[in-house]
Amino acid sequence: MSELPPCDIAIVGAGIAGSALALALSGHGLRIVVIEAQGEDRAVLPNAVALGAFDPRVVALNPRSRSVLENLGVWRAVADYRLCAYRHMTVWDADGTGSVDFDSADIGAAALGYIVENRALVRALLDGLRACADVRLLAPESLVECVRDTQGRVTLTLASGAQLQAGLVVAADGALSRVRELLDFRTREWDYGHHALVATVQVERPHAATAWQRFLPTGPLAFLPLPGTDDAHYCSIVWSLESSLVEGLQALDDSEFCVRLEHAFEGRLGRVLACSQRYAFPLRQRHAVDYVQPGAALVADAAHTLHPLAGQGINLGLQDVAVLAEEVLRAAERGEALGSMDVLRRYQRRRKGENLAMMAAMDGFKRLFEQPGLPLRWLRNAGLRGVDRAGPLKRHLMRQAMGLAPGE
Numbered sequence: 001m002s003e004l005p006p007c008d009i010a011i012v013g014a015g016i017a018g019s020a021l022a023l024a025l026s027g028h029g030l031r032i033v034v035i036e037a038q039g040e041d042r043a044v045l046p047n048a049v050a051l052g053a054f055d056p057r058v059v060a061l062n063p064r065s066r067s068v069l070e071n072l073g074v075w076r077a078v079a080d081y082r083l084c085a086y087r088h089m090t091v092w093d094a095d096g097t098g099s100v101d102f103d104s105a106d107i108g109a110a111a112l113g114y115i116v117e118n119r120a121l122v123r124a125l126l127d128g129l130r131a132c133a134d135v136r137l138l139a140p141e142s143l144v145e146c147v148r149d150t151q152g153r154v155t156l157t158l159a160s161g162a163q164l165q166a167g168l169v170v171a172a173d174g175a176l177s178r179v180r181e182l183l184d185f186r187t188r189e190w191d192y193g194h195h196a197l198v199a200t201v202q203v204e205r206p207h208a209a210t211a212w213q214r215f216l217p218t219g220p221l222a223f224l225p226l227p228g229t230d231d232a233h234y235c236s237i238v239w240s241l242e243s244s245l246v247e248g249l250q251a252l253d254d255s256e257f258c259v260r261l262e263h264a265f266e267g268r269l270g271r272v273l274a275c276s277q278r279y280a281f282p283l284r285q286r287h288a289v290d291y292v293q294p295g296a297a298l299v300a301d302a303a304h305t306l307h308p309l310a311g312q313g314i315n316l317g318l319q320d321v322a323v324l325a326e327e328v329l330r331a332a333e334r335g336e337a338l339g340s341m342d343v344l345r346r347y348q349r350r351r352k353g354e355n356l357a358m359m360a361a362m363d364g365f366k367r368l369f370e371q372p373g374l375p376l377r378w379l380r381n382a383g384l385r386g387v388d389r390a391g392p393l394k395r396h397l398m399r400q401a402m403g404l405a406p407g408e
């Protein structure tokens with residue numbers, strides 16, 4: 001069994017959260033190791049603007065996440081590759097007449113957010129890491145064992161058999177975090193009974209830089225705008241459905257699926273002309289009871305997963321990353337042990353409240369829009385119309401979704 005040199009921080013997972021954290025910590029005299037199960041080829045970027053050339057996994061990043069990525073020096077690379085800024089958002093209820101339209105001009109902003117392909121973001125972050133002499137990326141390599149001694153130092157065992165000691169291990173290994181499981185972090189979780197079907201589609205009419213969301217009784221359907229050409233218009237869809245319905249949709253051939261999708265979307269962008277391969281993700285709300293233990297911290301999906309209906313998952317995750325980096329660097333400056341509970345509790349205190357509030361809001365939304373009864377149907381349609389007419393409330397909701405502090 002080979003021994004790797006000890007490090008100050010071991011980050012497990014180089015998805016968006018893990019690679020962003022390594023970049024944020026780099027340049028301050030810490031020895032950082034990142035362990036990632038997948039090889040480099042997962043983030044190869046095709047140049048073509050064509051149906052099959054988009055990553056079917058995209059994220060809607062809010063302006064606050066953009067700032068985090070600008071501070072890390074990677075936003076330019078993400079934007080230079082491609083993204084789609086959206087200036088409008090239209091949300092409506094399938095079961096009535098209520099709808100609400102948000103426009104970035106109402107609050108004097110250039111965009112409400114940006115649709116970015118996951119692999120483009122990961123590529124830019126990994127390219128950034130390559131220039132960091134203090135970060136050692138082990139990939140492809142997996143964590144298989146994680147043990148903490150009485151002083152809080154953690155020993156990691158990797159799939160190759162190598163072992164590594166770290167002052168702090170950060171779990172950025174996603175929703176099914178192995179670190180979380182190995183260190184016995186407790187979670188509260190429940191199944192939404194939903195799957196999210198994701199795909200890229202070509203539509204007949206331009207998407208007008210708008211993120212569209214229709215609430216169906218079976219769950220929300222989002223059409224998110226992607227870059228296109230003069231005569232080819234693309235969207236990424238996230239169709240959240242009761243799990244029992246997903247199998248039926250997956251069994252349809254592409255043209256049958258396009259017809260079904262167009263119908264579910266009320267043909268707002270004309271015909272759905274073509275769709276890429278479809279992928280289904282089970283949706284589960286999960287929240288770690290504690291984000292920290294001596295020598296260990298959870299960030300992003302390893303700490304919390306929520307329904308994608310408002311596209312907030314990695315927006316919250318990037319805030320976890322920014323705050324944890326701030327607390328760790330402050331501790332390093334003061335000579336505190338990075339894995340001490342004094343340091344880690346400060347991170348937990350600053351992040352848990354916002355994450356919990358967002359999870360509760362998403363859960364409430366989902367339940368409200370699922371109810372078939374007439375009174376609730378009336379209430380939500382009246383609510384949507386009311387929000388649409390109430391300027392200050394609408395602007396407040398926009399600022400919240402954009403991650404802006406009041407007054408910003």
Ligand SMILES: Cc1cc2nc3c(=O)[nH]c(=O)nc-3n(C[C@H](O)[C@H](O)[C@H](O)COP(=O)(O)OP(=O)(O)OC[C@H]3O[C@@H](n4cnc5c(N)ncnc54)[C@H](O)[C@@H]3O)c2cc1C
Pocket residue numbers: 012013014015016017018035036037038058059060061141142143144172173174175177178196198238281299300301302308310311312313314315316317
């Ligand atoms: C359908 C859908 C739509 C979404 N839309 C949005 C959106 O619009 N906006 C938004 O903000 N969020 C959205 N999200 C959520 C967002 O995708 C996640 O929050 C984000 O991808 C989580 O990033 P992460 O880095 O925490 O985890 P992941 O992306 O899961 O990365 C974890 C990494 O850890 C690695 N790993 C795992 N186990 C090990 C191990 N044992 N050893 C080494 N490496 C390991 C994996 O290979 C992976 O690279 C959506 C989610 C879904 C399902």
